[in-house]
Amino acid sequence: MNVKTELLSTLAGAGDQFxxxxALAEKLGVSRNAVWKAVKSLEAExxxxxxxxxxxxxxxNDNNILSESLIAPYLNTKEIGRNMKVFDTVDSTNNICRELETEKAPHGTTVIADRQTAGKGRIGRQFVSPSGKGIYLSVLVRPNFDLSFAPMITAAAACAAAEAVETFCGGQVMIKWVNDLYMNGKKICGILTEASLGLEMRMLDCAVIGIGINVRKVGDSFDSDLKKTATSIEDETGLVINRNRLCAELLNKLEIYLGRIEDRSFLIRYREREMLTGNIITANVGTETIVGEALGIGDNANLIVRMPTGEIRELSSGEANLCRIKV
Incomplete structure (x- = not known):
């Protein structure tokens, strides 16, 4: 670790204290002049x-540059985020994380980027990821649970992201089944989980959980059509959230919620936030578009829907997309 990196980490760990x-020179084992030069170099960056x-x-507190040195002091996880890589620009954090998986990266490996040029949404959509505006991260998990629990990973991640956001803004965050977070009726976060399955052993080999949260004012980063449906935390609350602190809190919450998948205890929090229940919804299921009443969330995080005929169907995240309230 070089002087600049150590200095940044030390200052981050001190919080609001000078x-x-x-003291810095003694801790870092350099001269006071070297400390001064490192400070000036960091300011130039x-x-x-x-x-x-x-x-x-x-x-x-107004630093808006993403840095491992500014995230790590606020982590209280055992594994999630402990192997971390922070980039200025990538095509997709999920892509980078999947590459690291092939290199046998450990459970909890986390990739964070300030900007994505090809951020991934569901069913091939792009997740718009401008510089300085959001947090875009992916986490590699190697769970030990049975394959049947795999569909619940995204739902657990949604709970973690919602709680992390509320920690800083206090506003209510809702979940639109299965992978979007909303504030005041507009989307602030999307989640995409890509899994590798071990079919012979009926185990999940690994999964990459991609989470994108719109944090700062979107300004002209979103086109007029996207602004109709998407927003940011700052646009909705007026609060300027420290992206590094939010990254850390998201990873902290994610480790907690991943640990609640097997006993399904996280579903209590998911159901409290889920916004489709009680509404007439439309959903694309394969080539079919269905309309029905959303009754709630099942024990496998499926959406329970009552059809006009009275038939009860459970939709899995793998089979349904574009699930929305009918207007």
């Missing part, structure tokens, strides 16, 4: 640092 140049004579240095 650290003197002398865009980091916001306050320097006060006789008090020292403090990392400001």
């Amino acid at each position: 650290i003197s140049g002398a 865009g980091f916001s640092i306050t320097s006060v004579t006789s008090k020292g240095y403090k990392l400001n």
Whole structure:
């Protein structure tokens, strides 16, 4: 770890407290002049640092650059996020994570990007991922549970993301089955899980959970059509959220909720947030478009729908897409 990286990590860990140049020099094993040069270099890269004579240095809360050094101090996980790679630009964090999986990357490996050029949505759609506006991350998980639990990974991740967002903004976050988060009727987050199955052993080999959250004001980053359906945390609440802190909290919550899949206890929280229940909905199931009343979420995180004939159907995330409230 070089001086700049160590300095950034140390300042992040200090929170709102100043650290003197002398204390930093001693901790890092360098001269005070080297500390000063490292501070100036970080400022040139865009980091916001306050320097006060006789008090020292403090990392400001308005930093909007994603950095492992600014995320790691707020992690309280055992595995998720402990092997982390942060990029300026990638095509897709899911793609990078899947590449790392082939290299035998460990459970919990996390890929985070400031910008995606080909962010993935469901059924081949693009997830618009402009620089400085959101958090786009993917987590590699190697669970030990039976294949039958695999469909619940996305639902558990949705609960984790909703709780993480609410930690910072206080506003209610709803879940549109199965993979979208909403505030005030507009989408702020999408989740895409890509799994590799071990059919012979009836086990899930691994899964890559991709999560994209719109954090800062979208401005002209979204076209007029997208703005009709999508928004950001700041646009809805007026709050400027620290993206690094949100990344850490998301990973913290994700580890908790992944641990609740086998006993299905997370479904209580999922059902509290799910927004289709009680509404007449339409869903594309294969080549068929169905209309029915959403009755609730089943024990496998399936959507239970009552058809006009009275027939009860359970839709799995694998078979249904474009599930929405009928207007």
